[in-house]
Amino acid sequence: MIILWSILALLFLAALFGALLGYASVRFKPEGDPIIDQIDDILPQTQCGQCGYPGCRPYAEAIANGDPINKCPPGGESTIQELADLLDVEPLPLDAEHGEEKPKQVAIIREDECIGCTKCIQACPVDAILGAAKQMHTVIASECTGCDLCVDPCPVDCIDMVPVETSIQTWHWQAPQPDYKLIATDAGRSGEAA
Amino acid sequence: MLTPSSPHAVGNQSVQQVMFSVWAATLPGFAALIWFFGWGYLINAVLAVATALVAEAIILRLRRRPVWFFLGDGSALLTAWLLALALPPLAPWWIPVIGTLAAIVFAKHLYGGLGNNPFNPAMVGYAVLLISFPVEMTTRWGIPAALATEAHSLLDSARVIFAGLRVDPALVDGMTMATPLDVYKNDIATLDAAELRAEPLFSAGWRVYGWEWVSGLYLLGGLYLLWRRIITWHIPVAVLGSLTLLALLFSWNPDLRVPVDLHLLGGATMLGAFFIATDPVSAATSNRGKLVFGAGIGILIYVIRTWGNYPDAVAFAVLLMNFAAPLIDHYTRPRVYGEGRS
Amino acid sequence: MNLMRLLRGDTDAPEWYDFPGGVHPPENKTQSLRGPIAEFPLQEEYVVPLNQHIGAVSVPVVEVGESVLTGQVIAEAAGFISAPAHAPTSGTVTAIEDRPVPHPSGLTTGCIIIRADGHDTWRPRTPWAHLQDHHHTDLLARIQNAGLTGLGGASFPTAVKLAADRNHVDTLIVNGTECEPYITADHALMRERPQQILRGIEVAHELYDFRRILIGVEDNKPDAVSALRRALTAIPAELEARIELRVFPTRYPSGGEKQLVYLLTGQEVPAGGLPTDLGMLCHNVGTLAALADAVFDDRPLISRITTLTGNQLPWQGNIEVRLGTDIRTILDWAGYQPDPNRAERIIMGGPMMGFALDQRQLPLVKATNCLLVPTEQELPTPPPAKPCIRCGQCEQVCPAGLLPQQLMWFAQSHEWDKAESHHLFDCIECGACAYVCPSHIPLVQYYRFAKGSIRREQAEHRQSERARLRFEARQARLEREAAEKEARRRQRAEAARARQAEQATTPTADSSPADPVAAAVARSKARKQASQSAAGRATATVSPGAPELTREQLSARLDSQRRRLEKAEAKLAAAAPEHQKAMETTVSKLREQIHKTEQQLADRPEREA
Numbered sequence A: 001m002i003i004l005w006s007i008l009a010l011l012f013l014a015a016l017f018g019a020l021l022g023y024a025s026v027r028f029k030p031e032g033d034p035i036i037d038q039i040d041d042i043l044p045q046t047q048c049g050q051c052g053y054p055g056c057r058p059y060a061e062a063i064a065n066g067d068p069i070n071k072c073p074p075g076g077e078s079t080i081q082e083l084a085d086l087l088d089v090e091p092l093p094l095d096a097e098h099g100e101e102k103p104k105q106v107a108i109i110r111e112d113e114c115i116g117c118t119k120c121i122q123a124c125p126v127d128a129i130l131g132a133a134k135q136m137h138t139v140i141a142s143e144c145t146g147c148d149l150c151v152d153p154c155p156v157d158c159i160d161m162v163p164v165e166t167s168i169q170t171w172h173w174q175a176p177q178p179d180y181k182l183i184a185t186d187a188g189r190s191g192e193a194a
Numbered sequence B: 001m002l003t004p005s006s007p008h009a010v011g012n013q014s015v016q017q018v019m020f021s022v023w024a025a026t027l028p029g030f031a032a033l034i035w036f037f038g039w040g041y042l043i044n045a046v047l048a049v050a051t052a053l054v055a056e057a058i059i060l061r062l063r064r065r066p067v068w069f070f071l072g073d074g075s076a077l078l079t080a081w082l083l084a085l086a087l088p089p090l091a092p093w094w095i096p097v098i099g100t101l102a103a104i105v106f107a108k109h110l111y112g113g114l115g116n117n118p119f120n121p122a123m124v125g126y127a128v129l130l131i132s133f134p135v136e137m138t139t140r141w142g143i144p145a146a147l148a149t150e151a152h153s154l155l156d157s158a159r160v161i162f163a164g165l166r167v168d169p170a171l172v173d174g175m176t177m178a179t180p181l182d183v184y185k186n187d188i189a190t191l192d193a194a195e196l197r198a199e200p201l202f203s204a205g206w207r208v209y210g211w212e213w214v215s216g217l218y219l220l221g222g223l224y225l226l227w228r229r230i231i232t233w234h235i236p237v238a239v240l241g242s243l244t245l246l247a248l249l250f251s252w253n254p255d256l257r258v259p260v261d262l263h264l265l266g267g268a269t270m271l272g273a274f275f276i277a278t279d280p281v282s283a284a285t286s287n288r289g290k291l292v293f294g295a296g297i298g299i300l301i302y303v304i305r306t307w308g309n310y311p312d313a314v315a316f317a318v319l320l321m322n323f324a325a326p327l328i329d330h331y332t333r334p335r336v337y338g339e340g341r342s
Numbered sequence C: 001m002n003l004m005r006l007l008r009g010d011t012d013a014p015e016w017y018d019f020p021g022g023v024h025p026p027e028n029k030t031q032s033l034r035g036p037i038a039e040f041p042l043q044e045e046y047v048v049p050l051n052q053h054i055g056a057v058s059v060p061v062v063e064v065g066e067s068v069l070t071g072q073v074i075a076e077a078a079g080f081i082s083a084p085a086h087a088p089t090s091g092t093v094t095a096i097e098d099r100p101v102p103h104p105s106g107l108t109t110g111c112i113i114i115r116a117d118g119h120d121t122w123r124p125r126t127p128w129a130h131l132q133d134h135h136h137t138d139l140l141a142r143i144q145n146a147g148l149t150g151l152g153g154a155s156f157p158t159a160v161k162l163a164a165d166r167n168h169v170d171t172l173i174v175n176g177t178e179c180e181p182y183i184t185a186d187h188a189l190m191r192e193r194p195q196q197i198l199r200g201i202e203v204a205h206e207l208y209d210f211r212r213i214l215i216g217v218e219d220n221k222p223d224a225v226s227a228l229r230r231a232l233t234a235i236p237a238e239l240e241a242r243i244e245l246r247v248f249p250t251r252y253p254s255g256g257e258k259q260l261v262y263l264l265t266g267q268e269v270p271a272g273g274l275p276t277d278l279g280m281l282c283h284n285v286g287t288l289a290a291l292a293d294a295v296f297d298d299r300p301l302i303s304r305i306t307t308l309t310g311n312q313l314p315w316q317g318n319i320e321v322r323l324g325t326d327i328r329t330i331l332d333w334a335g336y337q338p339d340p341n342r343a344e345r346i347i348m349g350g351p352m353m354g355f356a357l358d359q360r361q362l363p364l365v366k367a368t369n370c371l372l373v374p375t376e377q378e379l380p381t382p383p384p385a386k387p388c389i390r391c392g393q394c395e396q397v398c399p400a401g402l403l404p405q406q407l408m409w410f411a412q413s414h415e416w417d418k419a420e421s422h423h424l425f426d427c428i429e430c431g432a433c434a435y436v437c438p439s440h441i442p443l444v445q446y447y448r449f450a451k452g453s454i455r456r457e458q459a460e461h462r463q464s465e466r467a468r469l470r471f472e473a474r475q476a477r478l479e480r481e482a483a484e485k486e487a488r489r490r491q492r493a494e495a496a497r498a499r500q501a502e503q504a505t506t507p508t509a510d511s512s513p514a515d516p517v518a519a520a521v522a523r524s525k526a527r528k529q530a531s532q533s534a535a536g537r538a539t540a541t542v543s544p545g546a547p548e549l550t551r552e553q554l555s556a557r558l559d560s561q562r563r564r565l566e567k568a569e570a571k572l573a574a575a576a577p578e579h580q581k582a583m584e585t586t587v588s589k590l591r592e593q594i595h596k597t598e599q600q601l602a603d604r605p606e607r608e609a
């Protein structure tokens, strides 16, 4: 008899808390940007198309519809991690099919070789190239996302992608590295709680 | 990394120094324990410290950490030492050994070692023992030497501790008893306060024979730590304050409950307030948080001692508040300079 | 102290308010205060970095080979938060190039190098006798052109501070605290040239007409206090009446701007705000003295007082030295003998907030208030860090009321949002927490790392935000253009249809214009596939959208590709190991492209034929 009662009591409690939780999840549903905007916010906006979509937003839409989150090489590990956090899914390693994570680059036009064909301007997804037909062209370095799309169309191959170097203005301190941090079970892994 | 970051000057405190100072501050109390209750405490301490050092060294090896670097910081030693001070002096030898192993292996290293343990390791060891071996933990307290029927030597203590079941029960009975708090709590059911106070345990000394000195010397050691700024006043004051307040409120009638003086002097209160609750790793950190943390411990000590079944309550009170420490920290963040002044 | 005052029923505003936290590191100030400020001899070469201030890097206005006069502007401010730089002596500009500068990163930056002619000929100067003769705009311009920056170490352009709203500011706080151990540059200045500081105050007062002027000095500088007191008797009564000299107990970091504001007024600068939010301006005594020089004598900031100290230096004291002087030369002058047995630390600034210099030739800059070369006994190398034992000592000493150890945990685990919500950016990096930490954890480095990472992330996010807007704007533009084109086409089609109505034929619709970005994406994809496929099949992988090229264009491309290959190979040979891989990829990519072009070129005659 007592067993019956306790089972009943437990059932009642379970039902009660279940109802409470259910109510709370409806009542306090977090409001905010639609999920696509949030995903798009995380993507690096390089607009390079390496993910197989014509730009970051289309990929964001695809992710929202269930596409894997590991197709964006410019964003690399950190973007995948953020997406995984946002969507509450397992982070995957970057899909090598779409390219590998590289240090940030900018395009530089070797200006004396530029023939002013405007092909790079047409290719640049963020309008980071200035120039006019038959005039020398130049890249606005601060706006260039390093997407690489202007390199190929150039008929005289005068566009270089150069890695962005750390300057005194952009340098910052790195974290100290205490040697005792790695515990035996973690040795060999790349680090804990990255 | 090219050069280390500022500051280039460092103060003169080190972990080792902190641990050593805490250890040193317990010495007067420790001496009093031996003086009044015999050599059992020394044997306890030796057993516990040896176990701790060996266990720590082995685990550090297993975890591939620099052994001497961490062994030298004194934290394992201090954990074992505090545990030894809290254990009954005449318990069988495996009591301190098991307790220390639980403290070092489970409470400390399984959580990531120095600085990462959410619970006070010494008190985890104590709680494990108290739950697993309640008889040994409650009956093997020392009879103050002056009250015993005959004098006992170091050898006698050793025989009681190491001989286990083969020892002469009369010898054990002649040397051991329950704690004064336990005695009072049990006997007050049949005697009234005046009769109880007339017993030698409570009348031979000033308040409670032997323990008053031990507690007083712990208090002294605690003041030394305060003066050295190794601990702040918040936790001890909160523990003692809340315990006193509750005892005054609910134990005003000594015929019913253990009175306030025994709460403060008759058990592990002072040890707990100054040396155990102040263990920084597992306590709350902000000043306000420490007050809450300490007050919680004081309240729990009183509650468990009065309405619980255990003779003393410091270990459980500290462990329970360890649970709450992260929460307390979250809600007691100090106001930052300039916050809310815009 | 304040409590005592309260108990006595003393309700007047107190001399000073007690700020929380703080530490008392050994002061070590007497060594460098034995003699007067020494004049450092002129050197043969000066290196003037273009980024001696917080804000935009200044722009050179001289050319290599040009001769310059002492005090002549050689680089102009670039934008509002920036400052010009001046020739420290007369001579010739021998180079404008990247040189190592004193900075924790050890990186190089643009510098103007001047070879001195030894005459130290000044540019023409126009001293001002009375401020009242001149318009405020002129005064401000003069300050702006003098290249002044905060000389206490922060190097914020002074002119920017002095451009704060006149109606809003009523208090001047003069920082003579110099709370950092070892440094005595301000102390020596107050002791020897107090009238200069007061003249600087006069200039600021002319601009702002302050209600009160509070000079704050720590009580370990009695001689500086009495010198200031004496100098105060000699200034106009109107000004003197507003000046209060306040002396308070020595404690690090009472000289932090926010701490000093609280110490002197009991008010807190709002989080993320500036003293001007409270109607206060805060200037260092050294800055004010330089302000007086600049305004009255028309002498821009070309020299400063620097403390040479640390027991590794046989001569310790303060020197007045031209900016751009080589630091090694200065240390040699002080008799410095490097100890071959250990890596020496040369610290710019004090032991609490300074940074260690690497051993190269570095110029002295506007922020160099101290060069400290300690022996191992003085400032022992910190022992290896142990884990945090959560002892809370750091929290007890944090003057900002932060939870240093929590911030450290967050920095360790890269939880930037939590670090920010625990007010990471209110940390003044004073180092008090790391000073007392028994585990010797480099706490401040964690905070710098976290702040840097957060700032970088924010910058990246801003940039990606901009990229998105530009991308969207471009998409919109393309769509609009396509729509317009479509509309025109339809119009033409209509017209044509009308014209050809009798012929009853419909024109064929031309294909809609391809989106160039989509085309570029396709091209880049094709290229990637090509690079994956065997090189032998390169002929087959001419990008579909690639334009038909003439032979000349193709051979021009081939030439340029070969040039690039040469360059890349040279770079590969010289590349540091970490760049090796990237360079190798570039080279092989280039080889492939050349091969492709060659193939195309080979194909071309057949097709043209």
Ligand code: SF4
Binding pocket: A043, A044, A045, A046, A047, A048, A049, A050, A051, A052, A053, A054, A055, A056, A057, A059, A071, A072, A073, A074, A075
């Ligand atoms: S690969 Fe990444 S950066 Fe490139 S378009 Fe796709 S989402 Fe944007």
Ligand code: SF4
Binding pocket: A106, A107, A123, A124, A125, A126, A127, A128, A129, A139, A143, A144, A145, A146, A147, A148, A149, A150, A151
């Ligand atoms: S300039 Fe080139 S690399 Fe930079 S964003 Fe435009 S297309 Fe991409």
Ligand code: SF4
Binding pocket: C387, C388, C389, C390, C391, C392, C393, C394, C395, C404, C405, C408, C433, C436, C437, C438, C439, C440, C441, C443
């Ligand atoms: S002072 Fe050091 S060991 Fe103590 S809590 Fe702070 S960081 Fe941890």
Ligand code: SF4
Binding pocket: C397, C398, C399, C400, C401, C402, C403, C404, C426, C427, C428, C429, C430, C431, C432, C433, C434, C443, C444, C447
């Ligand atoms: S460095 Fe930052 S966290 Fe540490 S004491 Fe100073 S203000 Fe507080």
